[in-house]
Each structure stands twice: as C-alpha cells, then as structure tokens.
Amino acid sequence: MNIVFVEPHFPKNQREFPRALAEAGANVIGIGETPWDYLDQQLRDWMVHYEQVGSVTDLQQMTEAVRKVQGMVWVDRLESTIEAHQLVAAQVREALGIPGTSVRTTWLCRDKPSMKEALRQAGVPTAASTGADSAEEVWAFARAVGYPLILKPRDAAGAAGTSRVDNDGELREALDRMGGYRSIAVEEFIEGHEGFYDTISIDGQIAVDFASHYYPGVLEAMRTRWISPQFIATNRIDGGGLYDEIREMGHRVNAALGIGTSATHMEWFHGPKGLKFSEIGCRPPGVGCWDLYCAANDMDVYAAWADAIVHGALRRQPSRSHSAGIIALRPDRDGVIKGYSGLEEIENRYGRWIMDAHLPHPGTGTQPIEAGFMANAWVRMRHPDYDTLRHMLDDVGRTVHVHAG
Incomplete structure (x- = not known):
C-alpha cells in the first residue's frame, strides 16, 4: 500500500506515524516543509519518497505535490494528523480521488457550530451554540441563552482563543479582543x-x-x-x-x-x-x-x-495495566528560568513511577502559560491505581516549583 503522509518531521512525535506505517508494510511518501537534507537518516529510511512544499496548508502546492506522486505510483491513502493540516488534506483527497476522510466530515470536525448542529439533529446532547458573523448575532444569542457563555474562533484547536464571559461588560471586552476573527463560535457554558x-x-x-x-x-x-x-x-x-x-x-x-x-x-x-x-x-x-x-x-x-x-x-x-498522566509545571513569572526546587524530593518519593520529564535548563526563556501543558516544564507518571496516580501528580504540583526572573 502506498500512503502519502503529511509533514513527517514536525512536531517531534510526527515521526512516529511514518515509522508505524513503514513497520506495518506501507510504502510511505512524505510531503513536508522541511528540506530533505535536514531530515535525519532514520526518518529518511522510513520513507520511499519525499516531496518538499512551501506550506502544507496551501491547497495548490499540496495538490500539485500529490498529483506528482500519483504520476509515479498509485496512491492508496493520504493521511494527516495535525489539526491545521486536516482540511487541505481532505480537499486534496477529493480532488484527486484518494480514499479517506471527506471534506464534509473534516469541515464538521473543525467548525464547532456546524458540528454541534449536526450532532443535535442526531440526538447527541450538546451545549446550545451558534456561529456568529457579527457582534449583533453574539448579543442576540446572549440575550436568548444567558450567561455564562464561551466564545471561540470557529476553526480554533483546543483552547486557543477561547474566552468565558459572565456579563455584558466581559462580553463587550471579549468581542473587542476577537475583532480580527471573521466568525466566532458562541455557546452555553456547561458546568x-x-x-x-x-x-x-x-x-x-x-x-x-x-x-x-x-x-x-x-x-x-x-x-x-x-x-x-x-x-x-x-x-x-x-x-x-x-x-x-x-x-x-x-x-x-x-x-x-x-x-x-x-x-x-x-x-x-x-x-x-x-x-x-x-x-x-x-x-x-x-x-x-x-x-x-x-x-x-x-x-x-x-x-x-x-x-x-x-x-x-x-x-x-x-x-489497561496502568493509568498515566502529565502535570504541567508553570514558571512563577514570565522571563527566563532560574532553577527548580523540590525535584529531589519527588524523585525520592516516586522515582519508580516517573516515566519522563522535561525541565528546561536555567537561562531558557519561559513560554506563556496559555501555550499548553508542554510549553514549559512537565512530568509524566504512571501507576496501576488511578487514584494513587492522581494523588502523586497533585503532590508533584505542590512540591516542585519553577523559578523564573
């Protein structure tokens, strides 16, 4: 089977997908933004061919690259695993007759109001929501549903760009902050x-x-x-x-x-x-x-x-032998990391249950806390008992401190 895989190099764990496909017996054809010479030998060995493009989110470039591959071999599948790459990958599939997730399904999985409307029609319980193209539509929804509300760019991934508002003043401020977005998903806050x-x-x-x-x-x-x-x-x-x-x-x-x-x-x-x-x-x-x-x-x-x-x-x-979890360790302020405290204590208490950790060296610049769980320091652990693991992760959060200045 010949499988085109989008962006095998970045972020770091992307390499696991072409590795697994190659080990399953597929001929992996990579398309990515990184030059071939920058790819390490192991990643190169998992692929039978590689095409570099300027942007994997550019429909024209991706269509041309995949069409070029089709001129060399039959393409059985085209796979992408990053949220921002999904829609273009689906559009290329449909344009070039490659099986896989459709444009309709991809769109519904990215556009929150359309997604929820389709699921409400199928009887899946969801929060009340709408897609608003103007501030007037947001205000109308707020008057009909009441507070609190959640506002989010329609195609955002995770918590990116998300705001909770509890009153008219907060809604007005959120709309001012989100003025650059063409369309906003607005929904009832679910406790x-x-x-x-x-x-x-x-x-x-x-x-x-x-x-x-x-x-x-x-x-x-x-x-x-x-x-x-x-x-x-x-x-x-x-x-x-x-x-x-x-x-x-x-x-x-x-x-x-x-x-x-x-x-x-x-x-x-x-x-x-x-x-x-x-x-x-x-x-x-x-x-x-x-x-x-x-x-x-x-x-x-x-x-x-x-x-x-x-x-x-x-x-x-x-x-199902273990539960496993990650805890994010935030620096106490923005700036550069100065050091850590509490690490030896945690190692002594839970060393056998610690899977791995990421502890940026002193002098490393901090990342904003909204950048996510792995933006700064973190520890990953596992344990056969879920409640015990949760207690251990809580203890890590109380004990380990990331000092910045």
Missing part, C-alpha cells in the same frame, strides 16, 4: 467535570479507545498561572457507568459525522446536566497523549493506528 475520549476507528466502528480526565478544566488551566494542571488517562474505562455512556456517545458521533477509518479526539463534560458532548477532532490528540496510552497499556498505539490504515484491523489491544 461540570471535563475529559476526553480518544479512539481509533475502522470503517466507522470504534476498534480501540481511551478515556482521560482534566484537572482542572482546560479553560481554567490555561488561564491561571498558579495552577499546575494535569490530565490522566484512566485504566478504568472498562468499568461501566459513565464510561459506557461516553462510549455510546462516541459511536453516535462517528455515525453522525461520517467518520470512517481514522483516529479521533472527542472532548466531553459531565455535571448537573449529565453527559454533554463538547467537540471532536478527526485526528490523534496532541500534547503527547498517545505516548501516555502506550506506556499505560503495554502497546504501541501508533502501530495500532497504522494497522487500521494499512490492514483494516488491529493486531493488539490495550492491557
């Missing part, structure tokens, strides 16, 4: 615990899945410096209850959006109004989630994805 549900699906059926929990919710975590936010992949997903509800929701979402053979990343809330769908990406999750799943489940999740793409079946299933 409750926040988590996500990740799958690999084959022909529309979920073949393997994972569930994770945020502490605290993403919006609060990405806006509050003193919080050391974490998310934990649970090994209790087969325990019924809420997880059965989440799985049922995932099946209904797949069917409503026309998802075939693909990784997915679905976010959800659970609170006083029950389980509510938040949003979905027709792609793997970011922030190293699959690395946590690999470590917690004695399996290569990238290889499972490649088996789904190449063979239409999985050859491995998760052990």
Whole structure:
C-alpha cells in the first residue's frame, strides 16, 4: 500500500506515524516543509519518497505535490494528523480521488457550530451554540441563552482563543479582543467535570479507545498561572457507568459525522446536566497523549493506528495495566528560568513511577502559560491505581516549583 503522509518531521512525535506505517508494510511518501537534507537518516529510511512544499496548508502546492506522486505510483491513502493540516488534506483527497476522510466530515470536525448542529439533529446532547458573523448575532444569542457563555474562533484547536464571559461588560471586552476573527463560535457554558475520549476507528466502528480526565478544566488551566494542571488517562474505562455512556456517545458521533477509518479526539463534560458532548477532532490528540496510552497499556498505539490504515484491523489491544498522566509545571513569572526546587524530593518519593520529564535548563526563556501543558516544564507518571496516580501528580504540583526572573 502506498500512503502519502503529511509533514513527517514536525512536531517531534510526527515521526512516529511514518515509522508505524513503514513497520506495518506501507510504502510511505512524505510531503513536508522541511528540506530533505535536514531530515535525519532514520526518518529518511522510513520513507520511499519525499516531496518538499512551501506550506502544507496551501491547497495548490499540496495538490500539485500529490498529483506528482500519483504520476509515479498509485496512491492508496493520504493521511494527516495535525489539526491545521486536516482540511487541505481532505480537499486534496477529493480532488484527486484518494480514499479517506471527506471534506464534509473534516469541515464538521473543525467548525464547532456546524458540528454541534449536526450532532443535535442526531440526538447527541450538546451545549446550545451558534456561529456568529457579527457582534449583533453574539448579543442576540446572549440575550436568548444567558450567561455564562464561551466564545471561540470557529476553526480554533483546543483552547486557543477561547474566552468565558459572565456579563455584558466581559462580553463587550471579549468581542473587542476577537475583532480580527471573521466568525466566532458562541455557546452555553456547561458546568461540570471535563475529559476526553480518544479512539481509533475502522470503517466507522470504534476498534480501540481511551478515556482521560482534566484537572482542572482546560479553560481554567490555561488561564491561571498558579495552577499546575494535569490530565490522566484512566485504566478504568472498562468499568461501566459513565464510561459506557461516553462510549455510546462516541459511536453516535462517528455515525453522525461520517467518520470512517481514522483516529479521533472527542472532548466531553459531565455535571448537573449529565453527559454533554463538547467537540471532536478527526485526528490523534496532541500534547503527547498517545505516548501516555502506550506506556499505560503495554502497546504501541501508533502501530495500532497504522494497522487500521494499512490492514483494516488491529493486531493488539490495550492491557489497561496502568493509568498515566502529565502535570504541567508553570514558571512563577514570565522571563527566563532560574532553577527548580523540590525535584529531589519527588524523585525520592516516586522515582519508580516517573516515566519522563522535561525541565528546561536555567537561562531558557519561559513560554506563556496559555501555550499548553508542554510549553514549559512537565512530568509524566504512571501507576496501576488511578487514584494513587492522581494523588502523586497533585503532590508533584505542590512540591516542585519553577523559578523564573
């Protein structure tokens, strides 16, 4: 099978996808922005051909590059795993007759108001929402639904550009900040615990899945410096209850959006109004989630994805032997990192359970806290018991401090 893979070089874990495809027996043709001479030998060896383009989000350049590849070999699939690359990849597929996720499905997975409307029609519980092209439409929605509300650029990934507003004054300020966006997704704020549900699906059926929990919710975590936010992949997903509800929701979402053979990343809330769908990406999750799943489940999740793409079946299933999580460690201020305290304490207490850590050297410039879980320092851990792991991650957050100046 000949598979075109978009951008194999960046970010760092992108190389795992062509690696897994090659090990599954595919001929991998890479298309990326990095010059061939800059790619390391191992990455080169996983590919049979490579095309450089100026931008993998430029439809014309990507169409020309894939058409050139089609002039050399039959292309069975074209795969992309980064949110910003998804729509162009789908447009190239449809233009050149390559199987895979459709433009319709990709659009619905990126445009939040359209996504939620399609799912409401399919009976999936979601927050009230709309897509607004003017401030007047936002104000009308606020008058009809009431506060609090969430505002977000329609095609943003994760929490990028997201604001919560609780009154008219905050709404006015948010609209001023978002004046550069052509269209805004506006939705009812749902109170409750926040988590996500990740799958690999084959022909529309979920073949393997994972569930994770945020502490605290993403919006609060990405806006509050003193919080050391974490998310934990649970090994209790087969325990019924809420997880059965989440799985049922995932099946209904797949069917409503026309998802075939693909990784997915679905976010959800659970609170006083029950389980509510938040949003979905027709792609793997970011922030190293699959690395946590690999470590917690004695399996290569990238290889499972490649088996789904190449063979239409999985050859491995998760052990659920451990839960695994990451905690972000924020610098106490913006500037440059001066040092750390509490690391030796944590190493002495939990060394055997620490998977890895990222601790930028003193002198390294800090990143804004809204840049995400892996923007500055972080620690990843695993443990057979979910509650014990959560306690350990909390202890890391209380004990380790990143000093900046």
